[in-house]
Amino acid sequence: MTTDTFVKHYSDQHTAESAAAHRSWLAGLNSGVRLPQLRAVQPGRLVFEHLGDRQLGPADLDAAAEALGRIHAAAHTHELHAASLDQPHTAHGLVITDFITPRAAALQHLPLPIPGLPVAFYKDANIRNFLHTGDGIALVDFDDLTLAPFGYDLAKLIISTAMTFGRLTNEQIDQARQAYNTEAGRAGAAATCTADALQLYCEFHHHLTARYLHRNGYQHPWPHVRPWPTPQVIP
Template sequence: MSGGIFVKRYDDPERCSTAAAHHAWLTSLDAGVRLPRLLATDAQRLIFERLPGHTPTVADLPRVAATLGRLHAAAHERELHAARLHQPHTTTTGLVIPDFTDPRRAALHRAAAVAGTDAAAVDALLDRPGLPAAFYKDPNVRNYLVDGEDIAVVDFDDLTLAPFGYDLAGLLVTASMTYGRLDEPTLADCVDAYRAAVAPQQCRPVDLHQFAELHHLLTLRYVGLNGYRHPWPAVRPWPDPFPPR
């Protein structure tokens, strides 16, 4: 960081340009959610305005969930109502958003083998083309900034299609792995805030619980790193929907 800017550096120029395209598309949604302005780019750098704020605490999570819901609702209403989860979607700006299934299937199968989770159960969650489409944008709790009542969204490296509730599950998993088991009132407030924002789309508890297990599998290798102090099985706030074989 330097003065009023934040510089994100990339080894891969294509990844740099893709992140810039993600930022532009999310900004175009006009969802009433704050994103940092992209001030300049070159082949391997994105230069953003530096936003004030801190990583959300547990008390901030319901407002973060509402922010996430507003982004999802705007994306679905403006563009993704025509998307199908099992197919890449090309936006009106020409951005190709990868499908939900292919980008994560191999990684989930590898992690499932390590965790003793049934790969067929993983596939059953991935292959659900009939669900309405929102998107995945790395919902790690560290990818939000809280400044008073303002919630900003940062980090634009990854973007795929995803069902409603998938990123909410990721937020809850990463927050639990960071801060410890979340209490029932906090969980209920997060779900209520998200559902109010995405209405009339649904985020059923069974889907939320199952999506959380996908995020668990994908974060297994980070336990003990990047602030993830608590393994998900030790802080999971509901019964495991995929008991070990």
């Protein structure tokens, strides 16, 4: 890394090129959400504009949720209104994986009521994948991209924040959901996330994330910081 670039290394060229394609698609949505410029695609690595190291904390949850809702609404309006969660979607040559295939095993343990829901995407809204910049909140890290229901990536933001920094209050979570819905709702009334759906998505993310406890910044077990009673859907 230099003063103006950040280099991300990948295990192979295909993975690097996929991340570059994901970033290009997100940038093409013209959502107004800041993304780092991609300066170069090199063997096994991507060279990005360096946006600094000012990471977010719990006090930034509303701003991060708002940015996420804005880019989800843009994706649905421009592309994903024609998509279905159970089928891959091709957009300008990029094939975006469906929601079900990469989560088939987890869905056997914790089924989600997703048929017919409007489509947004999942890009891994881990709290560490947002940065403060002079132009507002920026989204970084483009390795993962799949279709997902509205609110699913918001749940990743919430659970990653709580597992990193500790328990969030119900008020903090509801304010973040409202900030998200204000922007996501621009894609239509159905393109929002209810409190019940958000709780269910958080539990699903816990099922997928629990193995990373005490790694990657996850210091707090979700069952210890969960701000609501244990849902009956937990196996």
